Amino acid sequence: MRLMSKLRVMAAIFACKAARLGLRLLGRGGTDFPGRVALKLCPDLLGILAKNVTTILVTGTNGKTTTSRMIEQALVDSGISYFANKSGANLLTGVTAEFCMHSNLFGRCRHDYALIESDEAAFKAISTYVDAKAIVVTNVFRDQLDRYGEVTHTLENIQIGISHSPNATLCLNADDSLCASLAESCPNPVCFYGVNVSVYATRVQEVSDAPYCIRCKHEYVYDYVTYGHLGGYRCPNCGYSRPKPQVAVSAIARSDADSSELTFRFESGETYDALVNLPGGYNIYNACSCMAVGSVLGLDPATVAGSLGRFECGFGRMEQFEIEGHKLRMILIKNPAGCNQVLNFLVGTSSPVVFAACLNDGAQDGTDVSWIWDVDFERILDMGDRLTGVYVSGRRADDMAVRFKYAGVPVEKIRVFRDNASLIDACLKQPEPVCIMPTYTAMLSLRGYLSKTYGFKQFWE
């Protein structure tokens, strides 16, 4: 029987590797199918493969990929042998496949650490099999309602996932009343991280995803808001309030269109200056969570702070392309909170720009596109003549066009494109830089088109 189960594990790993190789030979990425094959042959394979690997799990609504790339650089710079689920394979199938690819046929992992980004709905399944050392929760925002349900449901799922991980230290966002409340419902040790100062000079108007106290349903009072429902909250009724972060951003010296300069302050009083090589207030949070996980893992804080200035951003996450002398920046959008932060960033820049939004409604994008009405697109009017055009494409391009019309963009500025080729062609036929905001499957499709046509890296490379 023991021999049989060993053979079963070997067969599953072999099948997974073979399926992945097969896909690559066909010139395709994808880890879902190989993972599915492996799990069919051996349903508890992930538990077996992850057994002796120190695992860091990253979950939450926004910022998972960018935070993971920052942590990855910190691992590299700290000389740690690791692997990461880099291609965004963040469901149970994809994570299993990643472990297979980094193990030999006997199920022994070639690395000491695994850095795993986990979809917040799949988190509870993944954590059943993986005994995580650290769990980072980035934030909890209203997301694709059709897929994740209400925010409290997402929070519940994360809590269940944590309950499978008794040995994990939690890195929680102190500024997010929802995320921070996990410290009360989970017995694990916690390292809170947060931003002690406001991050934007002016912000978009946005609806708060959590205006009422998670404990007693009384309205919160805020000393300051960084964005969304994040900031220095307290409940005047029951006293629930922002916990004091052990790792905090204590000052933001500069934050512009390319990067931010921050000072981190640890509980011990030590401070570290850092350059974060991605713009946007939300990346300040991602950087702070990376510093927190570094401290949990016992990495040298100065090294981790240095890593923030040289990590490589994930595909489509503020990724820049230069094509025939034209600058394109691709920023993945998934939900109102994330999209509003992109607008905060764009309105804060100073050069002319064309704005392109690619809206798909596949399962991974969210089949319900109503969320575009919760985004404060009206804000782009503040850019005035700097906004030289608004392009829309994707399966729901027409809905996006209507949204921009009702935001007050003159109809003659709105152009609808039916495919990637015509969209990119139009981008290259005008002089200004283009900021493209695609949803997930639109990003993969556009990224694939750019790779094929202009020779950029494929997402699995």
Place this chain on the structure above:
Amino acid sequence: MELRICHLYPDVLNLYGDRGNVMCLKNRLNWRGIDCTVTGVSVGQSLNADDYDLFFIGGGQDFEQEVLLDDLAGGKAAEIRAAVEDGKTFLAICGGYQMLGAYYKTWDGQQCDFIGALDLYTEGEQERLIGNFMFQCPDIGGLTVVGFENHSGRTYLGSGVRPLGTVLSGGGNNGRDRTEGARYLNVFASYSHGCLLPKNPVLADKILATALERSYGEAELAPLDDRLEQAAHDAMERRLR
């Protein structure tokens, strides 16, 4: 001419783009040179229905919807019932639609009493009705309306109200009797949340005309260029046909 819109509980009932409906109504008035004010009335604020011509109630998350029950019982429910009977125009979506009814009974048998302005009730089921859907409104010249539904409640209409439309594709009120939404006096209610009105401009104008007629005795709405709106509507209609 001015239309005064009351947005009830905008900070609580704002699930997934519901505010798009208010933006749509306001823009379509302004484009025709009609003034429009939008006033939010939320928890703890008093409501005087005489101050408004049109009321909008969106949907909410269960967690936040509970916050409202005490507030409604403290006077707003009675004010809303009187306003409905007085012929004021209402647009209620999803959770707001359910709240106009008599009660909501959860799948495990707990009953929660609502405003009781409309002769209908809702029962929760564990399986949600989720997806793009389409219905036809016989009262609005056979208009087809496209939208997105996402609800676990199943709403059943009493004899005192009629449906807003007949389901062509999707679940509608309860997934069984092919009715969608409700009409009563000048109340329009639907399960289609978020962007119901922007890509159903004929329905938006029907609601505006109803409210203007009630307040000014007549309403001539000049036609608008609705090509983008119609394209979005037609694209979804083609998918669901």
